[in-house]
Amino acid sequence: MKLGVFLSEYRTGADVLDRLTADKLGIIFVGNGVYNAAVKENGKASSVLEKKASFYVLAEDLESRGFTAANVDSRVKLVTYGDVVDLIFNDYEKTIWI
Amino acid sequence: MATKKLGFVIRTMPYKIEGSRLGMTHAISSQTVEIYLEDGDMVEPVVCFIGDGVLNCLKNQQAMKHYAITSLEQHIKNSLLLDLNVLICKEDIDKLGIKEDALIMDAEDIGGETNAKVVPYSEIQKAMESVDHLLFC
Numbered sequence: 001m002k003l004g005v006f007l008s009e010y011r012t013g014a015d016v017l018d019r020l021t022a023d024k025l026g027i028i029f030v031g032n033g034v035y036n037a038a039v040k041e042n043g044k045a046s047s048v049l050e051k052k053a054s055f056y057v058l059a060e061d062l063e064s065r066g067f068t069a070a071n072v073d074s075r076v077k078l079v080t081y082g083d084v085v086d087l088i089f090n091d092y093e094k095t096i097w098i
Numbered sequence: 099m100a101t102k103k104l105g106f107v108i109r110t111m112p113y114k115i116e117g118s119r120l121g122m123t124h125a126i127s128s129q130t131v132e133i134y135l136e137d138g139d140m141v142e143p144v145v146c147f148i149g150d151g152v153l154n155c156l157k158n159q160q161a162m163k164h165y166a167i168t169s170l171e172q173h174i175k176n177s178l179l180l181d182l183n184v185l186i187c188k189e190d191i192d193k194l195g196i197k198e199d200a201l202i203m204d205a206e207d208i209g210g211e212t213n214a215k216v217v218p219y220s221e222i223q224k225a226m227e228s229v230d231h232l233l234f235c
């Protein structure tokens with residue numbers, strides 16, 4: 001299964017992610033989920049980024065919260081709404097929101 | 099003549115829920131109740147950002163551009179324009195790896211003369227103890 005996961009929370013949802021398995025897993029940070037891509041709490045990046053997956057962060061939600069691409073972890077790709085639509089249609093068979 | 103002190107402690111992240119916007123709006127609007135008070139009576143609010151709430155204080159929020167809503171940055175600047183006491187927890191910005199120069203510390207661009215202050219939690223605790231009413235949001 002090719003699974004796209006929208007993560008809109010910070011500090012929660014990792015437990016669900018840990019149980020998910022997929023041949024191809026994509027995690028798209030949206031809403032407050034963008035803090036997983038941009039904040040280093042106690043100097044450490046979010047544990048979600050240790051998952052074997054492709055990571056994306058929605059630029060609009062990132063910029064609305066005062067961050068720029070410069071704040072984003074190197075493992076995460078900055079995407080626009082248009083890019084997210086392409087991911088849904090071209091890269092992932094199923095998508096879920098947690 | 100009396101001064102009522104109000105404390106607004108903002109601990110929630112911006113945008114997804116309305117907690118922080120609610121706190122800021124109440125703090126700003128608290129200034130308008132003076133029209134209902136006796137001469138000489140005053141309301142003195144203090145706004146404190148703790149925990150994840152400090153994420154409201156980041157500069158360059160593009161909420162108007164992307165969501166077509168007023169940013170929390172603008173609310174904080176409006177608070178400073180009204181000379182509200184705005185305190186940001188030092189321990190929490192350090193924990194989240196946020197540098198002080200990334201924070202909204204003044205509202206000079208809209209004519210404000212008051213600055214926000216980054217303070218240790220102990221000062222926020224003192225502020226909470228000194229107020230008559232406390233709202234956590």
